Amino acid sequence: SAITAVALAAQIVRPIENINRGLQQFGQNNLRYRVRVTSNDETRDLAEGFNRMAENLGRSVASLKEERETIAVERNKFSLVLSGISDAVVAVDLTGKILTWNAAAERLIGESATTAIGKPIERVMTVAAGARTIPARDYCRPADASTTLPYKNDLVKVTGAAGKAFFASLLVNPLAVSPTTVIGHIITLHDRTEEQSVENIKHEFVSIAAHQLRTPLTAI
Numbered sequence: 001s002a003i004t005a006v007a008l009a010a011q012i013v014r015p016i017e018n019i020n021r022g023l024q025q026f027g028q029n030n031l032r033y034r035v036r037v038t039s040n041d042e043t044r045d046l047a048e049g050f051n052r053m054a055e056n057l058g059r060s061v062a063s064l065k066e067e068r069e070t071i072a073v074e075r076n077k078f079s080l081v082l083s084g085i086s087d088a089v090v091a092v093d094l095t096g097k098i099l100t101w102n103a104a105a106e107r108l109i110g111e112s113a114t115t116a117i118g119k120p121i122e123r124v125m126t127v128a129a130g131a132r133t134i135p136a137r138d139y140c141r142p143a144d145a146s147t148t149l150p151y152k153n154d155l156v157k158v159t160g161a162a163g164k165a166f167f168a169s170l171l172v173n174p175l176a177v178s179p180t181t182v183i184g185h186i187i188t189l190h191d192r193t194e195e196q197s198v199e200n201i202k203h204e205f206v207s208i209a210a211h212q213l214r215t216p217l218t219a220i
Contacts, residue, residue: 016043022050031058088168088189091175096120096136099184108191110164121187126159127170139172140185150174158189166193 022035031054035047088108091100097120101113109116109125116124120136127134139151151172159165168189175184 019043019047019050022047022054026050026054026057031055031061087191088187090121090187090189091184092121092140092187093184094142094182096122096140098124105189108164108166108168108189109158109160110162111160124161128157128159129153129155139170140187155192166191167195168192 018035022033025033034051034054085102086104088105089100089102090098090105092098098117101111101116103113105116106112111124121140122136127136127139134153134156139153141151151170153170156168156170157165158168158170168191171188171190173186173188174182175186176182
């Protein structure tokens with residue numbers, strides 16, 4: 001009886017130990033491990049269930065790795081394209097936090113991407129039209145059916161957090177993943193500082209010329 005009891009206990013315990021060993025391997029992300037149980041009872045069905053689960057998980061993990069690699073490649077392509085654009089390009093989410101900050105934005109606004117990304121846009125730069133400051137909610141408007149059109153202003157003054165200022169044309173387009181779903185905004189700033197400087201010189205010249213001509217014309 002004792003020998004029979006020991007033999008039966010071994011037949012019950014050994015499959016359970018194999019399943020437990022398989023669980024430990026699964027817990028260590030070894031999804032190639034397979035539990036082998038030769039008995040014809042419920043433990044064999046349990047082991048086969050674990051093996052099927054491990055196989056399905058392995059396929060899912062492989063698929064996710066491929067998708068992650070594809071996303072990384074596309075992100076690198078996007079970053080390469082942004083780095084070659086001379087205009088400042090900034091992407092923000094619906095809360096106004098910065099997602100993307102290209103090299104032109106670093107140069108124009110005077111803020112590095114590492115410090116800018118993750119911050120609210122209004123903490124990094126201020127946009128003004130004349131004497132009026134334009135709040136971010138005006139050019140990065142809440143996403144709804146009435147705000148699908150881009151926001152455009154041909155001349156704004158942008159001041160960075162460090163005090164660097166320049167004139168630019170502002171264009172803000174919704175960042176949409178579908179016609180009805182907007183997840184953020186793309187802000188494009190085209191530097192117009194030199195153009196504005198030339199325009200100011202022209203106005204100053206016309207003003208001085210008009211003033212200088214006024215005196216002889218009055219005498220005549």
